[in-house]
Structures are given as structure tokens and as C-alpha cells.
Amino acid sequence: MYLALLSGKNTEMAKDEIFSISSSFKETNLNGRIVVFDSCKTPDFSLLGLTHEAGIFLGKNIEDVDFNVFLSQNIKISVLNLDSEQNSLLFSKEIGEFISKKGLKVDFKSMDILRVYLTKGGAYFTKPVFVQDKKEFAKRASPKRNFFMPTSIDSMVARALVNITGAKKGATVLDPFCGSGGLLLEAAAVGAEVYGCDIEDKCVNGTIENLEQFGYLVTAVTSDAMDVKKVFKKKFDCVVTDLPFGKSSKMLKEKQKLYKDFLYYVLGLVKKNGRVVIGCDEEKLDYPKKELFLENKFSIYIHKSMTRHFFVFTKK
Numbered sequence: 344m345y346l347a348l349l350s351g352k353n354t355e356m357a358k359d360e361i362f363s364i365s366s367s368f369k370e371t372n373l374n375g376r377i378v379v380f381d382s383c384k385t386p387d388f389s390l391l392g393l394t395h396e397a398g399i400f401l402g403k404n405i406e407d408v409d410f411n412v413f414l415s416q417n418i419k420i421s422v423l424n425l426d427s428e429q430n431s432l433l434f435s436k437e438i439g440e441f442i443s444k445k446g447l448k449v450d451f452k453s454m455d456i457l458r459v460y461l462t463k464g465g466a467y468f469t470k471p472v473f474v475q476d477k478k479e480f481a482k483r484a485s486p487k488r489n490f491f492m493p494t495s496i497d498s499m500v501a502r503a504l505v506n507i508t509g510a511k512k513g514a515t516v517l518d519p520f521c522g523s524g525g526l527l528l529e530a531a532a533v534g535a536e537v538y539g540c541d542i543e544d545k546c547v548n549g550t551i552e553n554l555e556q557f558g559y560l561v562t563a564v565t566s567d568a569m570d571v572k573k574v575f576k577k578k579f580d581c582v583v584t585d586l587p588f589g590k591s592s593k594m595l596k597e598k599q600k601l602y603k604d605f606l607y608y609v610l611g612l613v614k615k616n617g618r619v620v621i622g623c624d625e626e627k628l629d630y631p632k633k634e635l636f637l638e639n640k641f642s643i644y645i646h647k648s649m650t651r652h653f654f655v656f657t658k659k
């Protein structure tokens with residue numbers, strides 16, 4: 344069994360992201376930011392955007408911990424207090440005494456780490472297998488790209504959306520409103536073959552430049568999203584996009600009409616059973632219910648006047 348420490352801001356989306364990259368995911372315990380789960384195959388945690396840490400779950404009581412999972416006799420104890428009233432230092436001391444009684448040695452320099460999460464719902468013991476490298480995502484953050492657009496979403500959220508679409512290595516991914524290419528950049532980083540379109544020339548050129556900056560290729564064209572079938576003449580494994588909203592995006596049609604028209608048009612862009620992930624500023628969407636199954640919906644608070652809503656559909 345595995346344990347993941349999810350992003351505190353976007354916990355539901357983070358959980359769905361893990362679910363999307365696991366096989367036969369079975370959640371056994373969810374406690375705030377902690378999820379304990381089973382997966383047939385060890386998930387590739389390094390692909391995740393919204394999981395901060397992950398490890399092999401060893402139990403909720405120190406008595407249950409199988410110390411054979413550690414390679415050496417020297418164990419480093421690392422406690423993270425999430426929301427427990429328990430004193431972390433005293434707790435570490437007690438764990439240290441228990442370990443010593445077992446004939447093992449507490450050694451803060453050891454690479455063998457017993458990571459403990461203290462929560463109101465008790466302690467969770469793990470052997471860590473993954474710690475997220477936030478600097479890697481920061482490198483691709485919007486202000487670091489050659490072509491900057493203030494509307495581009497956070498790169499870790501973009502990665503989660505890409506994973507939720509099921510975009511794996513070699514999958515074809517389309518963003519028909521690609522802006523500065525923030526979503527395509529994360530799709531390319533997981534090994535997908537990426538395609539974009541935008542109504543603005545400067546965005547198309549900016550997307551190509553941004554992907555090039557990080558060593559990725561993209562096929563991007565200037566087109567109205569509602570004409571893109573004529574350009575690409577094929578269906579994609581998945582579509583992930585953030586629809587135009589507010590004042591900063593040039594709107595060709597009235598926003599709600601564009602949203603609705605696009606949700607019907609997208610049926611011709613994605614393969615059967617393919618995912619369509621749509622970000623927008625509408626809480627409800629008018630979509631073809633016979634053809635699209637709404638799997639999930641997430642709302643992300645951006646600032647006081649803006650919440651973005653993300654809809655996850657599967658094409659039936």
C-alpha cells in the first residue's frame with residue numbers, strides 16, 4: 344500500500360490525479376491531505392503535479408511497522424505535523440526509544456528514513472519513495488517562459504490536468520485555445536505528442552517559442568478553435584484546454600455561446616473513450632449529455648474575483 348501527501352490547496356484534484364496514473368487504484372483511507380491507496384503497479388510518482396510526497400505505507404501504529412523494509416540498522420526519524428495537537432518532538436523521542444529497543448539506531452544522517460505524518464486522525468508511518476521537486480515546475484512557471492501570458496495557470500495544476508486527461512507518453516494531446524502553451528508544456532513534459540491552436544498569431548508563435556525553450560516540439564497553428572478539424576484532420580487521444588474568459592482574452596463570440604458550441608464541436612476532435620478536460624469561469628456548462636460523460640468537476644480559487652472551474656469529461 345502507498346501513502347501520498349497531497350497539495351493542501353487542490354486536494355480533490357490531487358487525488359484524482361493519482362487515481363488517473365495508478366492502475367486499479369483503491370483508496371483505503373483519506374484524511375485531509377493524506378491518501379492511503381493500493382495500486383496494481385507502483386505509480387510513477389515523479390509524473391505528478393499535485394502530490395508533495397509519497398511513500399510505502401507501513402501502518403498507523405509504530406508496533407505495526409515492518410523494519411525489514413529498511414536497508415540498514417540506522418534509521419532517521421522525520422515527523423511532519425499536519426494538524427495534530429501532539430508535540431512532534433516528544434513524539435519523535437518516543438519513536439526513537441521504540442526503535443532503540445528493537446536494536447536499531449536512530450541516526451539523523453541516515454538515508455533510511457521513517458517518515459511520519461501526524462494528523463488529528465492519528466499517525467501514519469511510511470518509507471518515503473518520492474519528494475516533489477518544486478524547482479522543476481518553477482522553471483516552467485509562466486513568468487519564466489520567453490512568451491508570457493498572465494492567464495496561464497500554475498504549472499503544477501497544469502500537470503495535474505494533463506495527468507487527469509490520461510495523457511501518457513506517445514498520446515496525442517490537443518489544446519485548441521493554447522495561449523502561451525502552459526498546458527501543452529506539461530503534456531510534452533510527460534512525453535505526449537502535442538498540438539495547439541489559438542486565434543492569435545502571437546500566441547501560436549509564443550507557444551512554439553515556449554516549448555522550444557524547454558526542448559519540446561509542438562505543432563501549433565493559427566485558427567479559430569471551431570475550425571481546427573479542417574487543419575488537423577484527425578482525432579486526438581485527449582483534449583485539455585482553458586477556455587477564454589474575462590477581459591484579457593480576445594473573444595470572437597459571446598462567451599457562453601462559445602463554450603456551448605465548443606463542447607459540441609469537441610466531439611469531432613477526440614477519440615472514443617478519450618478525455619476532454621475543460622477549464623472555464625462558468626460553474627455550469629451546457630454540454631452534449633448523450634456523448635460526454637461528466638466524470639468530475641473541480642473549482643480552483645485564483646483570487647477574490649476569480650475562481651476557475653475544471654470539468655473532466657469522457658467521450659462515450
Ligand SMILES: C[S@@+](CC[C@H](N)C(=O)[O-])C[C@H]1O[C@@H](n2cnc3c(N)ncnc32)[C@H](O)[C@@H]1O
Nearest residue numbers: 495520521522523524525541542567568585587
Ligand atoms: C485562457 S487563455 C489560454 C491560456 C493557456 N492555457 C496558457 O497556458 O497560456 C485562452 C486563449 O484562447 C484564445 N482564443 C479566444 N478565442 C478563441 C477562438 N475562438 N479560437 C481559438 N482560440 C481562441 C485566446 O487568444 C487565448 O490565448
